Amino acid sequence: xxxTLDVTEVRDAVAxxxxxxxxxxxxxxxxxxxxxxxxxxxxxxxxxxxxGVPEAxxxxxxxxxxxxxxxxxxxxxxxxVPVAETGLLAGRLxxxxxxxxxxxxxxxxxxxxxxxxxxxxxxxxxxxxxRQAARIVLIADGADGADAADGADGADGSPVVAVVDPAAARITPGTNLAGxxxxxxxxxxxxxxxxxxxxxxxxxxxxxxxALARAAMIAGAARRVGELTVAYTxxxxxxxxxxxxxxxxxxxxxxxxxxxxxxAIAARSAAASARDGEPAALEVAAASAVASEAAGLVAAAAxxxxxAMGVTREFALGVLTRRLWSWRDEWGGERAWSTxxxxxxxxxxxxxxWPTLSRxxxx
Amino acid sequence: MIFDPTPLSPAEEELRAEVRxxxxxxxxxxxxxxxxxxxxxxxxxTRALAQRGWVxxxxxxxxxxxxxxxxxxxxxxxxLLAAGAPIAAHWIAERQTAPALLRFGTEEQRRWFLPRxxxxxxxxSLGMSEPDAGSDLASVRTTATPVDGGWRVTxxxxxxxxxxxxxxxxxxxxxxxxxxxxxxxGLSQLIVDLGADGVQxxxxxxxxxxxHVNEVVLDGVFVPDERVLGEVGQxxxxxxxxxxxxxxxxxxxxxxxxxxxxxxxxxxxDPDAVRAAAIGRxxxxxxAIRQLSLAVARSLEQGEAPAVEASLVKDVGTTFEQxxxxxLRDVAGGEIDPGGPTMFDRLLAECVLNAPTWTLRGGxxxxxxxxxxxALTRSAR
Numbered sequence: 001x002x003x004t005l006d007v008t009e010v011r012d013a014v015a016x017x018x019x020x021x022x023x024x025x026x027x028x029x030x031x032x033x034x035x036x037x038x039x040x041x042x043x044x045x046x047x048x049x050x051x052g053v054p055e056a057x058x059x060x061x062x063x064x065x066x067x068x069x070x071x072x073x074x075x076x077x078x079x080x081v082p083v084a085e086t087g088l089l090a091g092r093l094x095x096x097x098x099x100x101x102x103x104x105x106x107x108x109x110x111x112x113x114x115x116x117x118x119x120x121x122x123x124x125x126x127x128x129x130x131r132q133a134a135r136i137v138l139i140a141d142g143a144d145g146a147d148a149a150d151g152a153d154g155a156d157g158s159p160v161v162a163v164v165d166p167a168a169a170r171i172t173p174g175t176n177l178a179g180x181x182x183x184x185x186x187x188x189x190x191x192x193x194x195x196x197x198x199x200x201x202x203x204x205x206x207x208x209x210x211a212l213a214r215a216a217m218i219a220g221a222a223r224r225v226g227e228l229t230v231a232y233t234x235x236x237x238x239x240x241x242x243x244x245x246x247x248x249x250x251x252x253x254x255x256x257x258x259x260x261x262x263x264a265i266a267a268r269s270a271a272a273s274a275r276d277g278e279p280a281a282l283e284v285a286a287a288s289a290v291a292s293e294a295a296g297l298v299a300a301a302a303x304x305x306x307x308a309m310g311v312t313r314e315f316a317l318g319v320l321t322r323r324l325w326s327w328r329d330e331w332g333g334e335r336a337w338s339t340x341x342x343x344x345x346x347x348x349x350x351x352x353x354w355p356t357l358s359r360x361x362x363x
Numbered sequence: 364m365i366f367d368p369t370p371l372s373p374a375e376e377e378l379r380a381e382v383r384x385x386x387x388x389x390x391x392x393x394x395x396x397x398x399x400x401x402x403x404x405x406x407x408x409t410r411a412l413a414q415r416g417w418v419x420x421x422x423x424x425x426x427x428x429x430x431x432x433x434x435x436x437x438x439x440x441x442x443l444l445a446a447g448a449p450i451a452a453h454w455i456a457e458r459q460t461a462p463a464l465l466r467f468g469t470e471e472q473r474r475w476f477l478p479r480x481x482x483x484x485x486x487x488s489l490g491m492s493e494p495d496a497g498s499d500l501a502s503v504r505t506t507a508t509p510v511d512g513g514w515r516v517t518x519x520x521x522x523x524x525x526x527x528x529x530x531x532x533x534x535x536x537x538x539x540x541x542x543x544x545x546x547x548x549g550l551s552q553l554i555v556d557l558g559a560d561g562v563q564x565x566x567x568x569x570x571x572x573x574x575h576v577n578e579v580v581l582d583g584v585f586v587p588d589e590r591v592l593g594e595v596g597q598x599x600x601x602x603x604x605x606x607x608x609x610x611x612x613x614x615x616x617x618x619x620x621x622x623x624x625x626x627x628x629x630x631x632x633d634p635d636a637v638r639a640a641a642i643g644r645x646x647x648x649x650x651a652i653r654q655l656s657l658a659v660a661r662s663l664e665q666g667e668a669p670a671v672e673a674s675l676v677k678d679v680g681t682t683f684e685q686x687x688x689x690x691l692r693d694v695a696g697g698e699i700d701p702g703g704p705t706m707f708d709r710l711l712a713e714c715v716l717n718a719p720t721w722t723l724r725g726g727x728x729x730x731x732x733x734x735x736x737x738a739l740t741r742s743a744r
Binding site for chain 1: 364366367368370379383441445620623624625627628631632633634636638639640641642643644646647648649650651652653654655658675678679729732733735736737739740743
């Protein structure tokens with residue numbers, strides 16, 4: 001069996017599982033209540049929430065490419081649950097730190113948090129589903145010198161991975177444009193349940209996986225936007241014919257298709273670049289830059305093509321475009337990743353430019 | 364859609380390294396890269412390349428080629444285009460004419476033309492557009508009338524690149540009058556010897572001052588029966604079949620690589636945030652578009668004909684190329700100076716004047732999007 005086949009099978013399996021479960025009513029409820037147990041439970045029970053986390057660490061195993069296949073399908077379905085956070089983000093962070101995965105939805109985020117050997121203090125901003133997570137996983141700076149507790153993790157000032165019960169933290173609810181929970185988490189002397197020394201480059205690796213996860217979700221959602229837009233413009237009749245027959249409208253459909261394919265091949269290529277479960281820096285930066293830009297272009301073209309119907313709450317498009325407009329900025333956004341990639345390419349110099357960009361996707 | 368990440372085999376990567384090393388060796392240090400297809404017509408380079416077996420690679424060995432896969436050819440032309448190598452002499456013959464001969468040609472034609480193409484000794488132009496037939500190729504008026512032993516061809520072709528240097532042109536012409544029914548019926552492809560009596564080639568100077576495209580007037584030019592390509596009356600189907608090969612290749616996103624590299628050489632040291640973002644965005648897009656193009660190549664290799672995907676790649680690629688020119692101009696700042704001190708100055712000037720053609724040749728953006736839109740809406744029904 002080839003790697004490609006595996007990935008396609010995973011994508012199809014998740015799409016099938018979600019097809020009847022993520023309904024407009026479920027999405028409305030999820031926005032109001034911040035949770036969709038009927039979506040989470042079958043995904044979790046099927047092992048799809050921890051794909052990409054080694055089995056030895058309590059995950060479902062599988063490659064980063066397979067994890068991203070799950071996320072593409074979850075993005076296409078607008079699944080309102082922390083699949084990326086539980087597996088590829090928090091799950092892998094725990095696995096890398098040698099901490100067994102707690103059961104249930106997990107999340108993680110970034111912010112300035114310090115650990116004095118006993119308790120955490122600081123704040124994480126815009127944490128996905130912090131309210132509903134069973135545990136929050138984070139990277140904190142260890143304290144050194146007089147503040148440090150002897151022998152504790154992080155006592156030499158190096159960062160630690162910490163696991164926190166959300167009930168012990170002060171959580172201020174927030175959302176993204178799609179109504180998905182993005183909460184502030186204040187930790188004022190919260191004692192973590194578990195800590196372990198953070199692996200080298202843990203922050204950087206987490207940011208990469210976050211960006212890749214969002215790129216995969218964007219690719220899935222954008223493809224669904226394309227399908228909806230083609231279908232609607234094929235049915236909507238004006239001046240006696242389907243509006244998709246007007247070249248100016250057809251132009252939108254083609255540009256959507258192009259951006260969908262660019263985002264998808266970028267996310268999939270970056271996922272395929274992973275070795276030992278960690279996607280490569282250059283590929284993630286490129287994929288994120290491409291997918292985040294595509295998100296905005298696809299959303300704009302789809303709304304223009306679908307007219308007033310597209311901006312109503314009744315029509316399925318807005319559920320997806322509100323996600324595209326949110327996900328494209330989470331874990332970076334196109335400018336941040338383009339700038340990083342640009343610095344890397346510039347540092348390599350003109351002679352290395354083409355050899356770097358033509359570096360193959362490894363099979 | 365057939366787009367999935369396409370790994371290259373170790374053998375394909377080795378070939379890439381080999382071509383790259385050879386190019387570094389043969390191109391001079393101060394080499395000014397050509398803009399992809401717009402690179403120089405250099406018979407000496409073409410012959411040297413052919414000696415390495417890198418011209419007409421996908422031609423089977425029995426016809427003098429290397430019998431290489433579509434992807435191995437992709438790897439080689441990618442390296443040539445990335446370097447801006449002077450490939451114009453053999454480009455059309457190897458990209459378009461050789462596959463057409465393999466698909467539609469007679470055994471005799473294959474035995475005569477293909478070894479010469481693979482040797483880099485036989486160069487072709489495309490005789491498609493006319494003064495009144497651009498995007499609407501079915502309206503060509505050039506006419507071939509049957510005579511004893513062949514055809515007399517009369518008409519005018521335009522935008523015929525390098526017709527003044529090449530040996531032959533594949534001319535799309537009418538072999539039976541346009542009836543009331545199918546406009547695409549009655550078209551044929553004839554291989555016209557550009558040195559034959561009655562062929563008159565005159566340059567059409569372009570806005571960059573270059574004279575490499577031509578008007579080709581055919582005044583009763585005799586073409587023997589054995590130079591008909593494929594079936595009489597099947598010209599339209601044959602031309603359409605060529606398009607997947609023509610449209611999606613690396614020539615659709617690498618025209619600007621030389622400019623991008625030159626920008627890095629001049630402005631790439633410790634770039635500010637604006638320039639870094641520009642460099643990064645271009646790199647990211649190029650990286651992704653290349654993966655799409657490679658996926659089409661692999662699909663062609665497996666015997667598929669991904670015509671719609673190829674149209675999408677061409678549209679994305681050529682639009683990207685134009686954006687690159689504008690972006691780099693913008694972030695470099697200053698005035699465009701064709702005689703400026705740096706390679707970037709000179710290439711930028713050349714790119715600005717050439718960029719409009721990138722979304723015209725090989726099917727305009729508008730035509731391509733029309734083709735793609737039809738397929739998208741058809742598959743949805």
